[in-house]
Amino acid sequence: MEYFVYGRDRPGAFELKVSLNDDHWSFMDGYGELLVARGPTLTGDGDEAESTGSLHIVDLPNAEAARTFAYEEPYYRAGVFESVLLCRFHNVLGRTMWDFTEAVDGYGRFLVITTDESDPAPVTSKHLIVYGDLLALDGEARLGRAALVEAPDHEAAATLLPASGGRTEVRPWRFGGRPAQRGA
Incomplete structure (x- = not known):
């Protein structure tokens, strides 16, 4: 079962988060083969943007394992997050971020979350x-x-x-992981 875990950063927590990057990445290393997607949400585009949150979609056996993943994570334990959205995730496309190969020049990457509870028509886009x-x-x-x-x-x-009728949240996002792993 896949789970969606999105920790929204607490205001003023950026420096604390940066200081915990190695601990965070070491924790995530234990889940490496289970991650569907990962990465920070940002204040804006580019390398100078500050993180506003941390997204992970992970394949775990049950809700208890998902709670452990979400709440034992070093950023959470240190108080970086203002809130954590933890949900089951039904992966309609059935792929991971590493399967995505259709990058387009001039396009940014974004996390989009809706709180729409209706059952809308399926979304299709090469993006x-x-x-x-x-x-x-x-x-x-x-x-x-x-x-x-x-x-x-x-x-x-x-x-x-x-x-x-629901709310839509859009955040700039980038592929995450240790710098040496980016693009892998």
């Missing part, structure tokens, strides 16, 4: 990296959808995952 439904931990209630997308800007990213 979807990972896309799926967010479900309650027991897998019963539909909470919304999430996608990692490529788009020319924030507004275009939001249109790839429209919400009917």
